[in-house]
Amino acid sequence: MSDTLVVDMQEFCQVVDLPAAFVIEIVEHGILEPQGQRPDDWVFDTYSLSVAKRAVKLHNDLKMEWDGVALALNLLDQLEQVRAENRMLKQRLGRFLEG
Numbered sequence: 360m361s362d363t364l365v366v367d368m369q370e371f372c373q374v375v376d377l378p379a380a381f382v383i384e385i386v387e388h389g390i391l392e393p394q395g396q397r398p399d400d401w402v403f404d405t406y407s408l409s410v411a412k413r414a415v416k417l418h419n420d421l422k423m424e425w426d427g428v429a430l431a432l433n434l435l436d437q438l439e440q441v442r443a444e445n446r447m448l449k450q451r452l453g454r455f456l457e458g
Contacts, residue, residue: 363405364404364405364408365402365404366402367401367402368382368398368399368403371401371403371407371408371411374408375411379398383398386401388425388428388429390411390414390428390432391403391407391414392407393407414428414432417432
């Protein structure tokens with residue numbers, strides 16, 4: 360886990376306003392990757408809270424099934440990576456052209 364804040368399953372459900380059954384379903388679809396073997400042992404970091412909130416928003420606002428949410432989040436992450444790489448390449452090109 361990359362972030363220091365860690366919450367257990369009960370706290371996580373309260374923060375993201377989801378029943379445990381939905382959180383388990385989200386984990387089963389690979390959207391979240393908690394630490395721990397069983398739902399009673401799971402702990403989540405700050406990043407997981409952010410991902411869960413995005414997932415719930417897609418699920419509710421766009422009426423997407425969890426499989427679709429997982430795909431959409433993956434594509435959004437890939438898009439952000441491409442944009443970051445594009446920014447870096449533009450900076451390198453700019454330095455090359457200035458020199």
